[in-house]
Amino acid sequence: MIEASVFKSNDIRGVVAGGERPGEWDEAGAARIGQAWADLADPAWRATVVVGRDMRVSGEAISRAFIAGLRSRGVHVLDSGLSSTDQLWFASGSLDLAGVQFTASHNPADYNGIKFCRPGAAPVEPAFLRAVAERALQLEADQSPLGEPTGDLELVDTLPGYVAHLHSLVDTSGLRHLTVVVDAGNGMAGHTVRAVFERVDVDLVGLYLDLDGSFPNHQPNPLEPENLVDAQRAVREHGADLGLVFDGDADRCFIIDERGEVITPSVVTALIAASELAREPGATIVVNSVTSGTVEQVVTELGGRVVTSLVGHTHVKALMAAEHAIFGGEHSAHYYFRDFWGADTGMLAALHVLALLGRSDQPMSALVTDYQRVSNSGELNSTVADQAATIERVAAAFAGKGSVERVDGLTVRGLDAEKRPWWFNLRASNTEPLLRLNVEAATDAVMAAVRDDVLDLVRTPAPTPEGA
Incomplete structure (x- = not known):
């Protein structure tokens, strides 16, 4: 099963069948996506591909199905098993192979997804993702047999090379001793951080380093303030010099200072x-x-x-x-x-x-x-029924209050009473049914006023037309 909704602008992401919510894809669908990738990949880099996965409960089964789809088309697969997303980028770059990472990043536990890259960890073109979507949905509709595997399967361990490469890029010798809190959120940083930090003179205070794709402690999304609270508390309690909070696949990291304050x-x-x-x-x-x-x-x-x-x-x-x-x-x-x-x-x-x-x-x-020269709201998310209509409602309300840009969502730029600039951007998420708001101004007061005005428009239901 594959629903068209899993194909996003930058990757694949959706609810996996078998849970409480209706599924958008399953193992059979993953196999079809694997076949579609093999059918459409450039002949120069389709022969061998490296595949990794995060710790999600569905990860092993759904990545194995995808690999079966690749092998049914004769593709040689290097399976790196549990990998952070940046560990997979390392594998693609160091081996000069196309790469596929199974992850839904910061999404809830019942999601899974796929990120693709060309050899050298280079991004795939949006047109390629659209073609994969079309081909996979066609294969799903045809329901032809998957076929026997003709491509080889090889298990590889990329973690030691990944750790060595990171340390070749940053000199951590001779540093003063530091106490560092790391909140992995039960995600893939728990797989990599001990190996990386054993070469650094730090006292590591680990939070939720055990891999658990059900996320029993908090969601693996550091953009949401409630998911930073445990690390902030631990920094203060341990008198730590630094706090690090990673998302589920560990390609993002939030920084917390010694006071327990988040650094944007x-x-x-x-x-x-x-x-x-x-x-x-x-x-x-x-x-x-x-x-x-x-x-x-x-x-x-x-x-x-x-x-x-x-x-x-x-x-x-x-x-x-x-x-x-x-x-x-x-x-x-x-x-x-x-x-x-x-x-x-x-x-x-x-x-x-x-x-x-x-x-x-x-x-x-x-x-x-x-x-730290300006006041910034951070990214604020809102679930709305009609993203496009809501953006237009905000645009109409701010007409004449500043210049308008439509390059990436809606951006409005204006001046406060002291002729200092402020701006906000409101855009639809690439991965979730959300509107994302960012606001910046010279002062906290102006930032808060603009933020609240936009959020009131976004989060207040549109009036029902008279007579409807």
Whole structure:
């Protein structure tokens, strides 16, 4: 079974059949997607593919079915088993093979999904994903036999190479001793963090490091403030220097300072960008369309160049490659590194922050002071019945209050009473039935006023037409 709804703009994601909610796909559907991938992949990179999966309950069965679909088309499969998403990017990059990762990232436990890449961890084109969707749905409708496997299957362990590569990119020798809280949320950071941190002089305070795809402690989504509370409390209780909170597949990492305060991803982007520009003056930094304007200010002051991408890992990776950018950051805590094949990796970002802190005599809160220049709402999510109509309602309400952009959702830019800029972006999620709001202003008061005005429009039901 495969419903068309599982095919998103950047990946595949949907509820797996067998739970309490109606399923959108199952093992048979995964096998058809595997066949579709093999039928459409470039002959230059279809012969061998590396496949990984996260810890979700459905992961082993559904990835095995996909692999059966590949092998029925003669594809040689390297199965890396349990892997964080950035570990799979490493495998694709280091082996120069196409890659497939089974994960639903931060979605609830009954979801699963697939992220694809070309050899070298390069993103696949949106047209390729659309073609895979069409072909898989056709195969599903035809219901032809899957066929016997003719491609070989080989098990590989990519974790040691992944750890070694991360440490080749960040010098963690000679750092002052640090206490670090890591909340893996029962996700894949629990699989990688001990191996990565055993080479660093830290006291590791681990929260929810055991792999458990039912997520018994909290959802693996650090964008939601309630999922950061345990790590914030642990930082304060243990007098830790730093807190790290990863999402389910560990390609994103949120940073918490020694006070238990969350450092916004845009501030982290500015911090790492400054470090990378010190290493390579004049380099290019990629941000997305809702990253704080502070990042561009910092990069420009340091002589670097900023280019802006649409939101989403496939868009950012493509722009990283096109611009030969040294680093990229998104508001959602995806961080991209040229030396990591332009791919996103939460663990490498964490190592960079840890190294910067370990070489400083300042606490984390002081280290980022120069990069906290504006007030930012963070990403606020709302479930609405009609995303497009709601966006238009907000656009109409803000008509005449600022300039309007439609590049990536709705962006409105205006000036406060002191002629200082504010802006908000409202866009539909690429992966969930949500509207995502980001607001930025020079002061907390203006940010809160704009935020509340937009949220009132988004979350208040539209009036029913008279006579309806």
